[in-house]
Amino acid sequence: MVVCRLLAVIRSSGGAGVPQAFETYGRTALANAWRSPFFRSRLLEAGIAEGEVPDLERFRRIRPTTKDDLRALTAEQFQSEVVIARPADVATVWRSGGVTGRPLFYPRARADYQAIVESFSRVLDMVGVGAGDLMLNSFPLGTHPLGHMFCYAAQSLGVGCIAAGSGANTPTEVQVQLLFDCRPSVFAGLASYLMHMGHVAEARGLVPRDAGVKVVLSSGEPLTPAKRARIEAAWGARLLNAYGMSECSMMGAECEARDGFHLWTDMFLVEILDADRDWAPVPEGELGTVVATPLHNSHATPFLRWVSGDIASLHATCACAGPYRAFPRLRLAGRAAGFSKVKGINVGHQELEDLLLRVDAVADFSIWVEEVDAGDRLRIEVEFAPGADQEAAAGLVTERVRAAYEIRPPGVWRPRTSRYGSATCASDRVHAHGRGQL
Numbered sequence: 273m274v275v276c277r278l279l280a281v282i283r284s285s286g287g288a289g290v291p292q293a294f295e296t297y298g299r300t301a302l303a304n305a306w307r308s309p310f311f312r313s314r315l316l317e318a319g320i321a322e323g324e325v326p327d328l329e330r331f332r333r334i335r336p337t338t339k340d341d342l343r344a345l346t347a348e349q350f351q352s353e354v355v356i357a358r359p360a361d362v363a364t365v366w367r368s369g370g371v372t373g374r375p376l377f378y379p380r381a382r383a384d385y386q387a388i389v390e391s392f393s394r395v396l397d398m399v400g401v402g403a404g405d406l407m408l409n410s411f412p413l414g415t416h417p418l419g420h421m422f423c424y425a426a427q428s429l430g431v432g433c434i435a436a437g438s439g440a441n442t443p444t445e446v447q448v449q450l451l452f453d454c455r456p457s458v459f460a461g462l463a464s465y466l467m468h469m470g471h472v473a474e475a476r477g478l479v480p481r482d483a484g485v486k487v488v489l490s491s492g493e494p495l496t497p498a499k500r501a502r503i504e505a506a507w508g509a510r511l512l513n514a515y516g517m518s519e520c521s522m523m524g525a526e527c528e529a530r531d532g533f534h535l536w537t538d539m540f541l542v543e544i545l546d547a548d549r550d551w552a553p554v555p556e557g558e559l560g561t562v563v564a565t566p567l568h569n570s571h572a573t574p575f576l577r578w579v580s581g582d583i584a585s586l587h588a589t590c591a592c593a594g595p596y597r598a599f600p601r602l603r604l605a606g607r608a609a610g611f612s613k614v615k616g617i618n619v620g621h622q623e624l625e626d627l628l629l630r631v632d633a634v635a636d637f638s639i640w641v642e643e644v645d646a647g648d649r650l651r652i653e654v655e656f657a658p659g660a661d662q663e664a665a666a667g668l669v670t671e672r673v674r675a676a677y678e679i680r681p682p683g684v685w686r687p688r689t690s691r692y693g694s695a696t697c698a699s700d701r702v703h704a705h706g707r708g709q710l
């Protein structure tokens with residue numbers, strides 16, 4: 273397979289000469305799709321002939337596939353109509369990401385692994401992690417791919433890897449001890465979880481930045497500027513984010529410019545489309561829906577034109593000088609589902625999180641969107657840092673939420689102590705009551 277050698281090629285070429293994705297690699301993706309009754313019908317509907325590698329314009333006749341399209345299938349239909357791997361070909365099963373609705377489960381074929389490991393390895397390479405580094409891997413170990421695949425990627429690059437998993441796999445207290453005793457140079461995990469670990473460390477009288485972590489690698493959750501600044505200040509480390517989805521694999525990572533993700537366009541065909549204009553492509557730099565096609569790792573679920581639900585813009589160039597600069601840059605604007613309506617006003621989860629974390633006295637928080645007799649209500653629970661003027665901080669939070677959303681939330685304000693004994697991950701902090709989706 274060509275792709276596994278690209279890492280070396282890209283680095284040695286200084287970023288020049290990244291192949292055009294679809295014309296070069298589309299054949300495998302299409303051949304696999306023809307073997308799936310579900311995608312076969314989409315190809316026929318688009319007027320594409322078996323064996324043909326259409327140009328991009330003709331390829332765009334293929335109807336995009338959404339999560340709801342797959343949810344409309346029974347588990348048996350999914351296995352027989354979408355999945356093409358035989359039982360002997362299946363290496364593992366991944367759970368779909370995202371926080372909305374019923375999860376879907378995707379088999380992954382042995383034939384996919386080389387490309388998948390490559391896609392994760394590039395993230396480590398891009399953020400400067402390599403042989404000689406030791407990484408605490410706190411991504412969840414389970415059916416979600418992040419934890420396991422970063423272990424494989426570390427192995428492939430000669431990076432030491434402590435497979436701790438999330439707080440559910442290894443208690444947070446133990447993970448904090450691992451950081452201070454084994455002194456890994458890299459932390460890989462949800463940024464929210466590292467924030468939580470910082471609080472646990474401080475509650476034990478430890479100073480997070482004394483742990484000596486140099487690079488924090490996050491993925492799988494939105495990262496607001498305030499959250500990034502908080503974590504970098506607390507741990508004295510650079511925080512870089514990576515982008516991927518279970519339907520594809522890891523697809524890109526931030527460079528030093530930290531202005532979007534360089535996408536592995538030799539491995540994934542990424543389109544930015546207008547969902548309201550019959551999936552027409554949007555011009556470079558304009559916002560649209562991210563629609564992705566895995567070109568190599570499609571030997572179990574051969575997705576064609578997968579609608580991710582992410583809203584983003586694509587940019588051909590970047591200000592950085594890194595070896596991955598030839599790959600285009602994806603700037604994420606937020607997940608379409610990351611909004612709640614409260615009293616008729618859209619409340620973006622990321623924006624609200626950013627707003628709260630910009631108040632220095634706020635150590636941690638939970639947000640609840642509730643349905644009460646009088647209509648929707650926003651409830652915010654905030655824990656304050658030790659020594660903070662709680663009354664002033666509570667007033668400031670209330671005022672800023674009111675100014676941003678014209679909503680006055682009922683607040684529950686607590687000093688910072690109560691939750692720190694728990695091993696829960698802090699990433700699931702925006703909740704909904706009485707609603708189907710968030």
Ligand SMILES: [Zn+2]
Nearest residue numbers: 527529590592
């Ligand atoms: Zn760059």
